[in-house]
Amino acid sequence: MGKMVLVFVLLSLVQVLAVDAVDRVKIWPMPKSVSHGHGSLYMNKDFELKTEGTKYNDASGILKDGFSRLLHVLQVAHVVDGNSSAADTSLLLQGLHVLVFSPDDELQYGIDESYKLSVPASGKPVFAHLEAQTVYGALHGLETFSQLCQFNFTTSVIEVPMVPWTVIDQPRFSYRGLLIDTSRHYLPLPVIKNVIDSMAFAKLNVMHWHIVDTQSFPLEIPSFPKLWDGAYSISERYTFADAAEIVSYAQRRGINVLAEIDVPGHALSWGIGYPSLWPSKECQQPLDVSNEFTFKVIDGILSDFSKVFKFRFIHLGGDEVDTSCWRVTPHVRKWLTKHRMNESQAYQYFVLRAQNIALSHGYELVNWEETFNNFGNKLSRKTVVHNWLGGGVAKLVVEAGLRCIVSNQDKWYLDHLDTTWQQFYMNEPLTNITNPEQQKLVIGGEVCMWGEHIDESDIEQTIWPRAAAAAERLWTSYNKLAKDPRQVTGRLAHFRCLLNQRGVAAAPLAGPGRVAPEEPGSCYSQ
16 A cells, blocks of 8 residues: 555656646747756857858858847846856857758748757857758747746846757648738838747747738839829838838748738729729729729739749738629629629639739739638639638638638637637637648648737737737647646746847736736736
């Protein structure tokens, strides 16, 4: 009996230690595999990047810039002015040795984002080691390394506690997105860049740019220069060079930009500069299906886009199309009769013709789910269906052999302030999809920051920390995800406070989205 009690006590102790070990790891999102010890190292004030043996020459400076950002985020919260040279040299972390095995730094869907990070407990000299197939995997490793470090208030230097560390990591899904909407409210370039920076902290890798909509057309289109007459004002605009800058800024952080032009609905603003795109002045959307000029404009936009937006996919919208304007406008109704189409057939005709234009420019396609719900068997096989209306659609999409992105509005719409971070965390993209081949067709998911009620004054606290909850769902291996969100509350609170320390206005966890602190207290308890 005594042995049984002893075994039970030992098993309980092992469980407690395992829970404690997990609780002590503060990395977000949780890596695929992580182990650590109980020692500490201190970063040398001349902490250096070493790349001997790498196959990546970093001619574009992506790795060098990533290392500079690493040093910045480690030093931004406090003045690091301690004398690290006074420490035992065997406990002084001299730098980071990075090996990248691919010489190519083209960023594209499906690239290898894996990495292996190790930080020894001692050595002469002591270097951390980071290996990755691509430079973009290495950037993820740098972010993880930054989360292992902390400021030591006694010595005023950066400390790496709990060494030795070994982290082996790769994402569960290749598409981990965040939508921003610059039509409902214009977002200045620095705001968009700040969003991109914060996405990299959470290992999100696609910024879906919903550029234009009914309300405004803020982007310069060189082929049709009057389109941005639909901007709110002359100053609330993006030049084509601005768009190129956003794409480049994101790419250097491992983030693709998915550009969207939503057609044929959500397009009233197009007609400010080119009124013939409207069915009539009284009935201004959807775009005029009967006018060849409509498709000439779409072709011009996508031709211009192909020079800047290098992501494999283009988003063509296709949602919430009210075709009544086509029915009540005499010349459109006449065209429908001539071509023996009803309104729903004309909607299909428009979407498929826009798809063919995009294909001619080398893009694969993303469309909102209404296109699949209405004529899924007619869509190009290069279509990714973007689910948003609710659950169950992803299963139908992959059963039809098409790819899918999950953004069901009841769980992953950030403008729904009553949706809690716990609901964001527990939203599983593969719900009821059990066939392994069909599971592969779900390329990932996306949280959507629709802009009706956000601008630069409140975008960050509306996105964070709830987007981070979804980011872990999309990055972390399924078997490592918490089955109860209460298990990750402390770690997510830690990540939220880390965002705050890095200058990101992430809101408290307690309560719904964009909530203010309830009372005085520690960041970690809110």
